[in-house]
Amino acid sequence: MKITEIKTCGLRGATPEGGWTHEHGPDDVIHTLIAVHTDEGVIGVGSCYSSEALVRAALELLTPLVVGADPREPERVSQTLAAHTFWMGRGGAVAHAISGIDIALWDILGQTAGLSVGMLLGGVYRSRVRPYASLLVDDPAPLRDTLHEIAADGFHAFKIGWGGFGRRDSRYDEDVVAAARDAIGPDALLAVDAGGSDGFWAGRSAWAIRTSAMLADYDVAWFEEALAPDDIEGYTALRARAGVPIAGGEVLTRRQDFARCMRAGAFDIVQPDTTKSGGLSESRRVAWLAEEFGVQLIPHGWNTAVGLSADLHLASAVAGTDLVEYRTGSAYIDGLLETPPELDVDGMLAVPEEPGLGIRLSQEALDRWGTRPDLLRPSVSR
Secondary structure, three states: OOEEEEEEEEEOOOOOOOOOOOOOOOOOOOOEEEEEEEOOOOEEEEEEOOOHHHHHHHHHHHHHHHOOOOOOOHHHHHHHHHHHOOOOOOOHHHHHHHHHHHHHHHHHHHHHHOOEHHHHOOOOOOOEEEEEEEEEOOOHHHHHHHHHHHHHOOOOEEEEEOOOOOOOOHHHHHHHHHHHHHHHOOOOEEEEEOOOOOOOOOOOHHHHHHHHHHHHHOOOOOEEOOOOOOOHHHHHHHHHHOOOOEEEOOOOOOHHHHHHHHHOOOOOEEOOEOOOOOHHHHHHHHHHHHHHHOOEEOOEOOOOHHHHHHHHHHHHHOOOOOEEEEEOOOHHHHOOEOOOOOOOOOOOEEOOOOOEOOOOEOHHHHHHHEOOOOOOOOOOOO
16 A cells, blocks of 8 residues: 555634634634545545645645655654654644644554554553533633533533733633633633743743642642743743643644653643644654653644544543543534534543544535545545
8 A cells, every 4th residue: 555645625714713812824724634545545634733835835845755655654654754854844834744644644554454543552541531621711701601501511621721811910810710610610620721832922930830829729730831832941940839730732843842841840741732743653652751751641632623533542542641622612623524523421522443533524514614625535546
């Protein structure tokens, strides 16, 4: 079996608000699907949390290196791509594109082997994973109402972030956290994300330390991105004094970057985004590193249904990972598949058991939101 073609399809028209200061690009295409086609008709799908324009540009570099390769070797192919593009990529857009390719290759390997990706990653520790509903901070009253609605949908874990948190004053920060805890009750998981990867983030260590003490009063499970992503020393100092676990890493794109953070003692929880950080192959390596450093891995997933499926398989195959992020109200999660993800009576998501990722993209969804609805149709002769 050989790779014949890689196709991309940006998603446009239903992108949920992201919380960052400026949207990514004039067309708001920040999620890009990838399809890897083969000479035997097997197609794998992946997802990149990145602009379609950047992914396409990266594929001009990557495609000649991958066409003709055996798609049933995701680890080898992805590492080869990373090695051959070191001087032109070393993270960033190239890593984002490799992420989507890698996810698609695991999908192909699973389909040809007749096994789920979770099984192929080394074994399944769990068949269900708890999703936490991820939403932007709003003023206390509307935030409370939104959380009531989400809880009624069956979620038992929640994360609030960005919005005005850390951008107004300490009273506002506490008011929204208090409203959230009141809305979901004392037993539900609540995490808080400051959004330190915002391009104009101004939060500093003193603020983060004070805020972590406040969050501890509300039994917050973790404090995410309290500082700018590259402030490793700041995170190390914060973690030493914080009243709650410290999380970060969603914008990192190489396991070496995660290794530096963990070696410095920066995080209690690392959050690689499988659709940005190098795919399932790289996320699994980060998980192994995290285990050695005594750090928990919880994947970042402001994502598509394809990325969510990859995270579910990753979580099933990592002993200490029992949560995935679920962007609530996103059409690209709830409406992208023929069979959408659905919470069970316990508020859990089942890990797909079918071969590969165990999902099928909806052609109707591709026609509606895709910049290239022919994603799953080959355009080159075999």
